[in-house]
Amino acid sequence: MTEYEFWAEVGGDALKRYQPNELTKMWMDTYSLNQEFYDFCISLRSNSWVGILTNIDVARSNLLEKILSVENSFDFYFPSYKFGVSKDSFELWNKVNDEIKEQIPDIKIVYIDDRIEHIVSAEKFNWKGIL
Secondary structure (H helix, E strand, C coil), rough: HHHHHHHHHHHHHHHCCCHHHHHHHHHHHHHCCHHHHHHHHHCCCCEEEEEEEEEECHHHHHHHHHCCHHHHHEEEEEHHHHCCCCCCCCHHHHHHHHHHHHHHCCCCCCEEEEHHHHHHHCCCCCEEECC
């Protein structure tokens, strides 16, 4: 998913007033890390694999990877743009599920999200969803 495609999908009429890179910049300016949740996720790594599955375009992903130190802090990082589909697509969940299970066949996955529709999607793959 390109930066333009991302904003076309989630930005409503915003592309009538702004260029995609301007929207990304505005988003970057308002981003703040939930340090408590980040610390919780990092604490889980002592006994678990921890990863991120996110709807994101390449520009925002690059920023997120730096802010979260993804390479050092997480075991998996699944940005939707790399799969060409977003979390509202069964295809994304299927691909991510297959990729995880290929690496760790007997893994039990707990998925945390703030949107019920994503929890429902995760549970279709027998992941434990937490809203």
